[in-house]
Every structure is written in C-alpha cells, then in structure tokens.
Amino acid sequence: MSETSKDICKNTCKIEIRGLRKSFGSNEVLKSISLDVAKGGVVALIGPSGSGKSTLLRCINLLVVPDGGSVRVGDTHFQFGQGTKAPDVKTLAKFRATTGMVFQHFNLFPHMTTLQNVMEGPVTVRRMAKADAEKLARAQLAKVGLAEKADQYPATLSGGQKQRVAIARALAMEPDVMLFDEATSALDPELVGEVLNVMQRLASEGMTMVIVTHEIAFAREVAERVVFMRDGVVVEEGPSRQVIDTPREAATRAFLSHFHRTGALPPANATP
C-alpha cells in the first residue's frame, strides 16, 4: 500500500490493521494481515474454516491478543510485538466496551432475562442508572423486534431470537463498530433470514461492521468489500460484487464454487 493511501486511511478509516500476526503454538494463524474498514463501511471476511478469519475478527477487539502488528479502532491504537508492552486488563476492557461483538453460539447469559442480558453492559460497564439502562435496553430489544420477550429467559427463545437479543446486547453499549463472528452459522435455515435482516438494517443505518460469514449472497448484497482469506493470508480483496461474481484468484474461484449463487437475500419483510 502506498504512503498516500495510508494517510487517507488515517482520516477516513474506522478500523486500520497493519501487519497483524498471531500464532497458536507452532500454528501460524495470521501471517501479516492488513485490513482497512471505512467509517460506516461493511466488510465481509470469507474463506474456508481454519483460514484465520475468526481469529482476525477476534484480534480487532483484542479478544485474541496479536503477536505482532498494529490495530487501530477509532482513536485507539495498539502496537504489538517485540519491544511493546501488552495492554493491561483495564485498558483492554475499556477498549472492548467501544466494540460490539456477536458470537456464533450467541453466548447469552442464561441466568438473566432477555432484558437483563441487554442491560448488563450499560449497568456494569458504563455504570448507567438502572432506570436509564432499562429504557435503553427496551429500545434496543424493540429495534430487533423482541420487545415482548423482555422478561423471558434465553432458554425459552428460538435460535434466531437468541441471536437478535445478542445483537441488542452488543448495541446497548452504543459501540463504534460491530463484529459478527459467523452469526448465522448455528441457526436452523429458516431462522437465518431474521438475523440477516437485522444486520442489513444496521448496515444501512451506517454502522461500521466486520462480518465473518458463510452467507455469500448476503456478503454480496450487504458488504461493500469482501476479503477472501486462506491459510492466514488475504488472498483477494475488493468490492463485494467483483470478488464474488468475477474473482481474480484461482483459490477464490475454487472456494466460491462450493456456493450456489442462486441463494438470494431473504425478503426484507419476512421477520421481524
């Protein structure tokens, strides 16, 4: 990347990742990855399992601490590798409060009601008054179409509902960026649409999003850029339609051939 485009990124990018490296034991999962996400941009990470896309996503909010390289989200910048000090527990927590994450297996708190799940971040992390947090949480639940489920426990919800609660929980922290780690991979096929719809609406509202997904049709429709990873490197990157419809690299073509491009986005009025 040239110097000038780097400087432009400084001003317009919400997320800027340079030379990111991560190994688990002798297994090098990320081999010098660089990634830019514009403010309000939506980037989809695709690739076969074990390609490092989930690890890359977890490095953005430092749920996984990289071995080398740099991560910048908004105004917060971290440098990793030799000669740098690992960020302490408080710094990490403060930083993560500004990024929302949605997990493949929802990871809702089973001992709390839906409302309490969504209130937990604002109350415990942002020290918001209970009444204000409840108002915020109810608004977020309404936004994902689950206002009437506020007093139910997660165990009583369907997978799609659980994931929408998880999205509401992340949004209640009013994050700058949202990270989605295969948010629909654990769902029954008929429940995928309701979650994708919430994500699409979020994207159209201008949320900066990084999405690890196997929903190629969704990536093509909703993401502006698609990054194809394999074996810990970025193989191909570009505008989503171009990468998915006319991939340049043989590896990208081979991967995409596993998906039938007939799978269009479910109708927007499905649910919720």
Add this chain to the structure above:
Amino acid sequence: MYQWDFGILWSYRWLFLNGLGVTVGFTIVIVVCGLLFGLLGAFGSLSRLKGVRLIALAFIEAFRCTPILVQLIWFYYALPILAGVEMTPITASALALSLYGGSFYSEIIRGGIVSIDSGQSEAGAALGMTPGQTMRRIVLPQAIKRMIPALMNQSIIQFKNTSLVSVLAVPDLVYQSQVAAHDSYRPLETYTAVAVAYAAILIPLTIIVRRGEKRLAVSE
C-alpha cells in the same frame, strides 16, 4: 438377651444438649471458614501466576490426602513444638477441620467455575467487563448453582467429622456421650442415641439438598 433401657439417658439430657450445641456451633464455624479457605484455594488454583497456583495446589493436596484424625492431632500436639504456636483444643480443631474441609471445597468451587462455557467469559469481555466483573456477574452466579449440591454434601461430611474433635477433649456431642456412657455403664443406649441425633439433623438436610437438585435440573 440385652435389656434396652433408654430411660436412663434422660438424666443426662443437659449433657447431651450441651454437646449437641457444641457440635452444631462447631459445624457452622468450620463450614463458614472452610468455604473461605475453599474460595481462596479455588481462585488460587485458577490464578494466572504459577507461584500462586503451586501454593494453592500444595494446600489442597496436603489437606485432601492426609487423614483428618492425623491432622487434628498434628495441629494440637505438633504445632506448639515445631512452630511454638500454642492453641486451645477448640482453636486447633476448628483450624484443622476448616482447612481439611477447605481443601475439598476448593476442588468443588474450582470445578464449578471451569464447568461454565468459555463463551460466557468471552461475551462478558466483549462487552467491556474486566475479568473480575465477568467472574462476579456472569460466571459465579451460574457456577454456584452447579456447586450447591456438592457443597452441601461436603458440609454434611464436615458435620459428621466434628465427632473426631472429641479426641482433643473438645466437649462435643460424642465427647459428652462418652462421659455419659462411663457414668451410666450404658454405652449401647448412649451411642445409639448419639447416632439417632446425628441422623435426625442430617436427614432433613439431605431431603432439602435432593429437592434443590431437582429444582436445578428443571431450570437448566
């Protein structure tokens, strides 16, 4: 044929009640202190620092793998000689039983904590919680639910273990019944009554535990 005569025990009722009070009071002390040692041991054995982990492990195994009767005698007779720490029989036995119970509680608490899916702490961390907040708000409330049956079980064992303090002449129920048995020449009646007294306290407790387990099974 032996002629049972429980009526004779009536004249020792205050002795028995006294002993029962000591036994129950003792149990409360060693359960509370044992849980505190157990918490320390559990968090120590989960610490990120290797030194702390080793100390916790040494404590757990030292008390878990030696007999409680030996520990009681050791605390009372050996500590004064080796470390110059003089203790009353009550202090020595309370300390030994608390540490002994604590070593078992440690493993129960540690097991409960690690049984909670790592996705739960990840979700807490992703919201911006510190590890301490995640432990308090997310992991412990779920883990405690799973620990309760095992903790209750261990506490029942602790209650019965208090009978061993009579070797240090702590006037618990067993010690007092020894006095009564020697005095009345009726050991069969005396010890039968003691056994009944222990069971009468524990059986209602075990019923409560079993009910609790059932309720837990429903809520999970």
